[in-house]
Amino acid sequence: MAWSLSELAALTGTQVIGDPKCLVSRLNALHAAGPGDLTFLSQIRRAGELGSTKASAVVVPSACASQVSHGLISENPYLTYAQLSQVMDPDGLPFAGSIDALASIDPSAQLGENVSIAPYAVIGAEVTIGEGSLIGPHAVLYPGTQVGRRCIIGAHSVIGSDGFGFAPSEHGWVKIHHLGCVRIGDDVEIGAGCTIDRGALDDTIIAAGVKLDNQIMIAHGCSIGARTAMAACVALAGSTHIGADVTVGGMTGFTGHLEVCDKVHIGAQALVTQSISEPGHYAGGAGGVMPVAQWRRNAVRFRQLDRLAARLARVEKANDSTN
Amino acid sequence: MAWSLSELAALTGTQVIGDPKCLVSRLNALHAAGPGDLTFLSQIRRAGELGSTKASAVVVPSACASQVSHGLISENPYLTYAQLSQVMDPDGLPFAGSIDALASIDPSAQLGENVSIAPYAVIGAEVTIGEGSLIGPHAVLYPGTQVGRRCIIGAHSVIGSDGFGFAPSEHGWVKIHHLGCVRIGDDVEIGAGCTIDRGALDDTIIAAGVKLDNQIMIAHGCSIGARTAMAACVALAGSTHIGADVTVGGMTGFTGHLEVCDKVHIGAQALVTQSISEPGHYAGGAGGVMPVAQWRRNAVRFRQLDRLAARLARVEKANDSTN
Amino acid sequence: MAWSLSELAALTGTQVIGDPKCLVSRLNALHAAGPGDLTFLSQIRRAGELGSTKASAVVVPSACASQVSHGLISENPYLTYAQLSQVMDPDGLPFAGSIDALASIDPSAQLGENVSIAPYAVIGAEVTIGEGSLIGPHAVLYPGTQVGRRCIIGAHSVIGSDGFGFAPSEHGWVKIHHLGCVRIGDDVEIGAGCTIDRGALDDTIIAAGVKLDNQIMIAHGCSIGARTAMAACVALAGSTHIGADVTVGGMTGFTGHLEVCDKVHIGAQALVTQSISEPGHYAGGAGGVMPVAQWRRNAVRFRQLDRLAARLARVEKANDSTN
Numbered sequence: 001m002a003w004s005l006s007e008l009a010a011l012t013g014t015q016v017i018g019d020p021k022c023l024v025s026r027l028n029a030l031h032a033a034g035p036g037d038l039t040f041l042s043q044i045r046r047a048g049e050l051g052s053t054k055a056s057a058v059v060v061p062s063a064c065a066s067q068v069s070h071g072l073i074s075e076n077p078y079l080t081y082a083q084l085s086q087v088m089d090p091d092g093l094p095f096a097g098s099i100d101a102l103a104s105i106d107p108s109a110q111l112g113e114n115v116s117i118a119p120y121a122v123i124g125a126e127v128t129i130g131e132g133s134l135i136g137p138h139a140v141l142y143p144g145t146q147v148g149r150r151c152i153i154g155a156h157s158v159i160g161s162d163g164f165g166f167a168p169s170e171h172g173w174v175k176i177h178h179l180g181c182v183r184i185g186d187d188v189e190i191g192a193g194c195t196i197d198r199g200a201l202d203d204t205i206i207a208a209g210v211k212l213d214n215q216i217m218i219a220h221g222c223s224i225g226a227r228t229a230m231a232a233c234v235a236l237a238g239s240t241h242i243g244a245d246v247t248v249g250g251m252t253g254f255t256g257h258l259e260v261c262d263k264v265h266i267g268a269q270a271l272v273t274q275s276i277s278e279p280g281h282y283a284g285g286a287g288g289v290m291p292v293a294q295w296r297r298n299a300v301r302f303r304q305l306d307r308l309a310a311r312l313a314r315v316e317k318a319n320d321s322t323n
Numbered sequence: 324m325a326w327s328l329s330e331l332a333a334l335t336g337t338q339v340i341g342d343p344k345c346l347v348s349r350l351n352a353l354h355a356a357g358p359g360d361l362t363f364l365s366q367i368r369r370a371g372e373l374g375s376t377k378a379s380a381v382v383v384p385s386a387c388a389s390q391v392s393h394g395l396i397s398e399n400p401y402l403t404y405a406q407l408s409q410v411m412d413p414d415g416l417p418f419a420g421s422i423d424a425l426a427s428i429d430p431s432a433q434l435g436e437n438v439s440i441a442p443y444a445v446i447g448a449e450v451t452i453g454e455g456s457l458i459g460p461h462a463v464l465y466p467g468t469q470v471g472r473r474c475i476i477g478a479h480s481v482i483g484s485d486g487f488g489f490a491p492s493e494h495g496w497v498k499i500h501h502l503g504c505v506r507i508g509d510d511v512e513i514g515a516g517c518t519i520d521r522g523a524l525d526d527t528i529i530a531a532g533v534k535l536d537n538q539i540m541i542a543h544g545c546s547i548g549a550r551t552a553m554a555a556c557v558a559l560a561g562s563t564h565i566g567a568d569v570t571v572g573g574m575t576g577f578t579g580h581l582e583v584c585d586k587v588h589i590g591a592q593a594l595v596t597q598s599i600s601e602p603g604h605y606a607g608g609a610g611g612v613m614p615v616a617q618w619r620r621n622a623v624r625f626r627q628l629d630r631l632a633a634r635l636a637r638v639e640k641a642n643d644s645t646n
Numbered sequence: 647m648a649w650s651l652s653e654l655a656a657l658t659g660t661q662v663i664g665d666p667k668c669l670v671s672r673l674n675a676l677h678a679a680g681p682g683d684l685t686f687l688s689q690i691r692r693a694g695e696l697g698s699t700k701a702s703a704v705v706v707p708s709a710c711a712s713q714v715s716h717g718l719i720s721e722n723p724y725l726t727y728a729q730l731s732q733v734m735d736p737d738g739l740p741f742a743g744s745i746d747a748l749a750s751i752d753p754s755a756q757l758g759e760n761v762s763i764a765p766y767a768v769i770g771a772e773v774t775i776g777e778g779s780l781i782g783p784h785a786v787l788y789p790g791t792q793v794g795r796r797c798i799i800g801a802h803s804v805i806g807s808d809g810f811g812f813a814p815s816e817h818g819w820v821k822i823h824h825l826g827c828v829r830i831g832d833d834v835e836i837g838a839g840c841t842i843d844r845g846a847l848d849d850t851i852i853a854a855g856v857k858l859d860n861q862i863m864i865a866h867g868c869s870i871g872a873r874t875a876m877a878a879c880v881a882l883a884g885s886t887h888i889g890a891d892v893t894v895g896g897m898t899g900f901t902g903h904l905e906v907c908d909k910v911h912i913g914a915q916a917l918v919t920q921s922i923s924e925p926g927h928y929a930g931g932a933g934g935v936m937p938v939a940q941w942r943r944n945a946v947r948f949r950q951l952d953r954l955a956a957r958l959a960r961v962e963k964a965n966d967s968t969n
Contacts, residue, residue, distance in 0.1 A: 027825060029847045082813035085823040085846070093808075093823070094770060094789050102750050104425050104442040104460075119750040119768050120784070122442050122460045124417060137750075137768045137786045138443070138802075140460045140478045143417050155786045155804045156841075158478045161459075161515040162416075164536040164554065167405035172510065172532040172550050177408040177416070179350060187818065192807040192841045195479075195515045195537040195555075200408070201352045209818040213810040214841040215863050215881075217538050217555045217573075227818050231810065232841075232863045233881045233899075235538075235556045235573055237591075250863075250881055251899045251917075253556075253574045253592050266612060268883075269899050269917045271574075271592045273611035284612035286948075287622030288919035289912060289930035297629035299933030302609075306943035308632055309954055315638055315961055322645075322968075427748050427765040427783075445765050445783045447740060461766070463783045463801045466740050479784075481801045484838040485739075487859040487877065490728035495833065495855040495873050500731040500739070502673060518802075518838045518860040518878075523731070524675045540861050540878045540896075558861075558879045558896055560914075576879075576897045576915050589935060594897075594915045596934035607935035610945030620952035625932075631955055638961055645968075 001025060001090055005057055008038070009072055012083045014059070018070030024057050027081070027088050038084065040077040059084070093152070095119075096134050103135075112149065124160070130186065142198060148186035148208065155192040159184070163197040163220025163238060176200055178220060185209070191216065191232070207244065225262060252284075324348060324413055328380055331361070332395055335406045337382070341393030347380050350404070350411050361407065363400040382407070416475070418442075419457050426458075435472065447483070453509065465521060471509035471531065478515040482507070486520040486543025486561060499523055501543060508532070514539065514555070530567065548585060575607075647671060647736055651703055654684070655718055658729045660705070664716030670703050673727070673734050684730065686723040705730070739798070741765075742780050749781075758795065770806070776832065788844060794832035794854065801838040805830070809843040809866025809884060822846055824866060831855070837862065837878070853890065871908060898930075 006020035024038035030046070033039040033055035040059035041047060050058060050067045058071040059080050065073050074080035095118035099105070102119040109123045112131030117123065122140040129135065130149035139153045142160025153159065160182045166173035180199025185208030190196070192214045198204055199221040206218070209227040217235040218224070225244030234248050237256035242248075246260060249268030254260070258272060263279035266272065270284030286302070289295070301308065329343035347361035353369070356362040356378035363382035364370060373381060373390045381394040382403050388396050397403035418441035422428070425442040432446045435454030440446065445463040452458065453472030462476045465483025476482065483505045489496035503522025508531030513519070515537045521527055522544040529541070532550040540558040541547070548567030557571050560579035565571075569583060572591030577583070581595060586602035589595065593607030609625070612618070624631065652666035670684035676692070679685040679701035686705035687693060696704060696713045704717040705726050711719050720726035741764035745751070748765040755769045758777030763769065768786040775781065776795030785799045788806030799805065806828045812819035826845025831854030836842070838860045844850055845867040852864070855873040863881040864870070871890030880894050883902035888894075892906060895914030900906070904918060909925035912918065916930030932948070935941070947954065 027847060032848065076813075076815075079813040079815050079820060082811075082820040082822045085825065086821065089823040089825060091771075091789060094806075100750075104423075120443050120461070120766050125414075136807075138461055138479070138766070138784055142478075143414060152808075155788075155807055156461075156479055156516075156784070156802055156839075158515040158537075160417075161478055161537065162475075164514060164534070165405075166512075166534055166552070167399075167402040169399075169402050173534050173552065174402060174405040175409065175512065176405045177412040179408065179412060189812075189821065191810060192804040192843075193479075193516060193802075193839060197515075197537070201350060202355065211810070211812055211819050213865075214804075214807065214843070215538065215861065219536075219555065229812070229819065231883065232865065233556075233879075237554065237573055250883055250901075251574075251897075255573075255591055267615065267618075268901060268919075270612045271608060271610070273591075276612075281615040282612040283615045283618040283622075284609060285622070285917060286609040286625050286930060286932040287917070289916045289922075289928040290626060292913065292927040292929045294626075294629075295913075295929040298625060298627075299929075299931070301628040301632050302625070302932050302944060302948070303936060303940070304632070304944075305628075305947040305951075306940075308635060309947050309950070311639065312635055312954060312958055312961070315635070315642060316957065318642055319961060319964055427746075443766050443784070448737075461784055461802070465801075466737060479802055479839075481838040481860075483740075484782075484801055484860065485798075487837060487857070488728075489835075489857055489875070490722075490725040492722075492725050496857050496875065497725060497728040498732065498835065499728045500735040502731065502735060516802075516839060520838075520860070524673060525678065538861065542859075542878065556879075560877065560896055574897075578896075578914055590938065590941075593935045594931060594933070596914075599935075604938040605935040606938040606941040606945075607932060608945070609932040609948050613949060617949070617952075621948060621950075624951040624955050625948070627955070628951075631958060634962065635958055638958070638965060641965055 002036075003088060005070060005072060008084060008087065011087050012072065012074070012080050014072040014074045014080055017060075017065050017068055017073060018057070022057055022070040027084055028055065030055070038088070040081040042078050042081070093134060095137060106143070118155070136192070142182075144181035144198070146181065146183045148184055148188060150187050151184060152189040154190050154194065154214065157190050157192065157194040157196070159190075159196045160198045161195060163200055165200050165220065180204065180221065182206070185226070194218070213250070219256070231268070326411065328393060328395060331407060331410065334410050335395065335397070335403050337395040337397045337403055340383075340388050340391055340396060341380070345380055345393040350407055351378065353378070361411070363404040365401045365404070416457060418460060429466070441478070459515070465505075467504035467521070469504065469506045471507055471511060473510050474507060475512040477513050477517065477537065480513050480515065480517040480519070482513075482519045483521045484518060486523055488523050488543065503527065503544065505529070508549070517541070536573070542579070554591070648682075649734065651716060651718060654730060654733065657733050658718070658720070658726050660718040660720045660726055663706075663711050663714055663719060664703070668703055668716040673730055674701065676701070676704075684734070686727040688724045688727070739780060741783060752789070764801070782838070788828075790827035790844070792827065792829045794830055794834060796833050797830060798835040800836050800840065800860065803836050803838065803840040803842070805836075805842045806844045807841060809846055811846050811866065826850065826867065828852070831872070840864070859896070865902070877914070
């Protein structure tokens with residue numbers, strides 16, 4: 001399968017450099033591309049590498065158009081690459097295009113047009129799935145879950161499981177039945193192995209355009225605002241509300257009952273323990289690794305940090321009274 | 324479906340305030356409740372909000388009984404709410420009530436009375452499941468797993484998988500076959516996406532009344548004491564033994580071969596690297612997030628912490644010799 | 647089922663102590679073993695415990711041979727134990743030995759000799775699986791995944807799912823189709839609940855002899871070198887390359903686009919944010935837990951660490967100018 005540059009230009013709204021009939025059959029990275037490949041310059045500071053690529057054609061911004069013989073001009077080559085990856089995918093998304101006979105679908109579930117369901121997915125009672133959505137292999141949608149249009153629910157993700165709620169009693173923990181559901185907006189993608197619990201009384205809400213990586217945990221009663229993206233292994237405790245256009249680095253956790261405003265960006269492996277009301281970039285944790293002997297000495301000092309601060313204050317006071 | 328207050332009082336051991344025939348059809352939160360809803364006052368310091376609720380009835384402690392027109396008196400409204408959530412759940416627990424035809428059950432498995440098994444669950448050879456237990460969709464019970472009575476095993480949880488055990492050799496890692504099992508007591512609830520490995524030689528043990536949230540990892544040969552509760556994404560390395568009535572915050576890890584005594588309470592995203600022999604509250608980690616510029620300056624200093632301490636000691640010594 | 651010491655000596659290349667006809671029927675730990683059990687001395691410093699074991703026979707190094715009546719001599723008792731665990735496993739690996747009728751196998755998949763596939767595994771189009779490999783229950787191999795010989799893919803692990811790749815646009819995130827695959831070498835073992843994404847353009851590569859524990863996340867375009875072992879809940883961001891013979895403690899994370907050289911050993915719950923080019927031991931994080939009151943005082947100081955360092959510098963300067 002091959003595409004001409006003129007064909008790809010029309011599909012992506014870009015302009016051809018060189019021969020419009022130049023054929024490409026595969027997308028590839030700048031350093032790895034060979035004849036027949038189309039590649040792209042993701043960062044203008046890497047323009048020096050254009051001379052050595054063996055690709056047949058390159059997507060570049062207009063400022064670099066003179067540096068390539070054949071290609072496409074795009075002021076956002078990374079976005080054009082994303083569009084091309086869809087066009088030039090020989091197979092399309094795995095498990096798309098049909099409702100597998102090996103799925104378990106409750107008769108009361110309502111599926112929109114062109115919904116795809118992979119093997120061993122479980123679609124519970126009263127679930128609704130909007131048109132064009134794809135439910136991956138082994139995904140489980142508990143009863144009452146609502147999924148919007150053009151969503152992808154990844155393999156092994158569990159949507160609408162019971163929240164972790166128990167009341168202590170003298171006879172041990174008493175289970176709280178969860179009466180809410182999970183509602184997922186349009187254009188949401190959820191990766192593999194995520195768990196999103198339904199609410200105890202309210203619904204858990206994933207707004208339109210949200211993108212969740214793999215192994216993410218969203219507890220009961222949380223809400224995630226539109227277009228927010230979270231990297232793998234993020235976990236939210238219950239009733240935490242995240243705004244729109246937020247990004248969260250991998251392995252970061254949130255304690256419960258927090259409010260995080262729109263346009264907050266948080267680094268990896270941090271812990272958010274208080275609400276955030278100012279947009280901006282945040283980080284936490286003790287920083288990166290170091291040789292173990294150095295780390296051990298520093299970690300011991302962390303345990304003494306308040307005492308070190310008190311000693312410093314004493315020295316300052318002594319100096320003040322001396323001077 | 325609706326319930327009278329007198330009916331609910333009888334079922335929960337509470338006393339009616341106002342009209343015993345007052346009908347309620349749904350549980351709801353104090354701020355969100357409307358006509359026909361029953362709500363509850365979980366914290367007495369929020370009693371000021373009672374005046375503005377639109378709920379038809381409220382569960383309150385006796386001290387607040389005069390502040391509501393209709394309701395139930397309970398000295399533990401949160402526990403009463405838990406009981407009511409079970410009574411007023413219109414659907415009951417998802418996938419309860421039957422053994423799904425789409426489950427894979429080894430003929431040698433022994434199932435007690437009223438066991439429920441959801442679609443695509445795998446019940447291995449010689450597994451035993453006590454009466455009233457519910458095995459969620461896609462849960463896998465490896466051969467020899469023992470599950471007590473009234474347990475819930477969540478969707479996609481894997482019980483009895485091989486532990487991570489290999490002996491190094493000059494030809495690479497040599498696999499250790501795991502000859503132990505997993506034994507789970509009565510009234511245990513395990514969330515979605517957990518993995519509990521069987522022991523290499525001993526069994527891995529989850530005692531009665533334990534509650535595990537989602538995506539928890541229990542390694543081979545661990546034991547968890549009665550009624551201990553762990554929030555999501557906690558991980559234990561091998562042969563670590565946790566006492567009874569312990570609580571663990573989300574994302575906290577334990578290294579292997581530790582002993583943690585009863586009634587220990589540990590915060591979120593911490594690392595337990597030594598045994599704990601005193602009950603009480605513990606925490607770890609570098610604390611919550613901060614603006615990234617501030618964090619970067621502090622994290623750099625963490626790498627220099629031992630040198631900072633040495634510099635402080637030098638200053639103290641110089642001052643001592645001066646004075 | 648029982649084995650004579652002479653039989654076991656022949657199978658493991660060890661020498662008999664005492665009666666070659668001594669029969670043992672079970673492997674067990676030193677402290678727990680009873681009559682009929684075979685045990686082993688894993689650490690020579692525990693030789694003092696040999697006198698009190700009730701085991702019928704013990705695997706010991708030659709230096710301790712005189713301390714046991716019956717047993718096997720091995721200079722590496724732990725390795726011998728691993729070999730014995732395979733010989734003395736009454737049941738063999740769960741789900742080994744057949745291709746379950748309840749698996750979903752694409753007709754274009756190529757399975758080697760003696761491949762085992764457990765219930766509800768999904769084997770996508772064009773997947774190849776080498777001889778002797780075992781695919782666990784509910785494991786999903788996306789189209790194009792290549793698995794080597796003698797591999798074990800654990801229950802619920804997902805191999806070849808889409809990477810987390812989206813280009814930002816004014817209309818929200820645009821999905822990047824992932825055109826690479828996952829290639830897994832020989833003798834790889836992957837635990838339960840792992841997710842390994844396929845590459846956007848390159849393949850994700852797991853080299854021969856790699857061992858991954860449960861709930862590990864490997865992002866798109868990563869590579870893991872031969873014989874590297876990772877404990878549970880480790881997560882790698884995209885395009886990070888780990889060398890051979892590396893070990894990684896549980897819950898440790900790696901940011902993207904890093905290079906970690908061979909023979910690096912990293913502790914638990916750390917974050918690797920920069921490439922590592924020197925073999926050796928590394929660690930990170932704030933260290934273990936402490937009583938919560940102590941922790942709170944220290945964590946507050948962590949937020950002031952750079953200011954504390956500045957105050958210390960001022961004191962030093964003042965002292966210098968005084969002296």
